[in-house]
Amino acid sequence: MRLLLVEDDARLAEELSKSLRHKAYAVTHVASAKSALDSLATNEFAMMILDLGLPDMDGIELLKIAKKKHSNLAIIILTARDTTTDKIDGLDAGADDYLAKPFDIEELLARLRAMERRFGTASSSLIDIGEVCLDIASHELDVNGDKIELPRREFMLLKALMENHGRIQNKQHLEQTLYEWGEEVSSNAIEVHIHNLRKRLPDKFIKTIRGVGYSVPKQAR
Template sequence: MRILIVEDDPMLGDGLQRGLKLKGHAVDWFATGAEADRAIADMQYDAVVLDLGLPDDDGVALLARWRQQGRQTPVLMLTARDAISSRIGGLDAGADDYLIKPVDLDELAARLRAVTRRSAGMPEPVWHHGALTYQPAARQATWKGQPVDLTAREAMLLELLLAHPSRVLTREFLREKLYAWEQGAESNTLEVHIHHLRRKIHPGIVRTLRGAGYTLGTPEAIASPGDDA
């Protein structure tokens, strides 16, 4: 997932960014509402972690503005333990969930997975695609009942393809989702990950549409042996 963190506490913001990166996510962290506004206008995020107490903006107002602009990105807000009115205001403004500080990283990651699954219309904890199964929570895949050993980036790429089964995903879209702004990527890195998925699962698991991008192979295409162009 590509995650935006909006948190002005440097220790908490840095800790959340580092922790979510270790869990395999691409994470951008900003400390002000103005920076968050610019980021969400320039990038398509899978989820936002939003602190309601920002130095230059009210988090509830910021969220309400995003919803009025038609931005439907799932938002998980962070609040102080005694800020009941803020939690109510945030939920009414369009937040999908909330966590009370101090934040447990494992719970945050689980709640982010839950809100993004609901947003994608895939609430099931296990996704099925022909003989392939995938568990987003554990980032574990099996092919014909056998576990598939995937790296974090390969699992992220497979998850993106499964979340958009009938959509052509451009190289730019995939690179934005897989890498945060400060994480550079070699020009051929994406193609290397795709090659590995094809080798580890099935040659037809990823279809190349020349000049357009990539899409998930159909269950029929991966039901029998054969190379995919």
């Protein structure tokens, strides 16, 4: 799942991004309202974690703009503003949840899971296709009964393909899933990850659509 983190505290953003990626979220981090709006205009996100104290615009204004342009975007406010009035203002502006700093990462993760269920974006812990079973909760890959460990990015790539089995995922979208905003990506990074995955998966499990991207067919064998 793609998630936009809008937070100008670099250290907090780094720690949050690590924790979220560890739970298989595809995180794009930006530090300003302008960058957030640019990201929303060019990428698809299911959820946004929003700090209100941004350097170029009040977070509430960004929230209103984001909700007006992207009504299906789930937004959780993460901020040091913790008065009842602040919470009411945020929720009235369109936020779906509100968590005050300091916070416990496990509580944030629980609230994100609740939002996924509420918006119908939560997936089952297990994705079974043919001989391949991917356990989202434990980050385990099972191929015909054999347990296989995957590096984080290969796990995220396989998850993205299996969650969208039967649909083509283009290279740019997969790069955005695996790498955060502004991170340098080699031209053949996705090809390398696909090559490594294919060595662990049944023959022809991942199909290449030349000039377009990759897919896992619905009846992969």
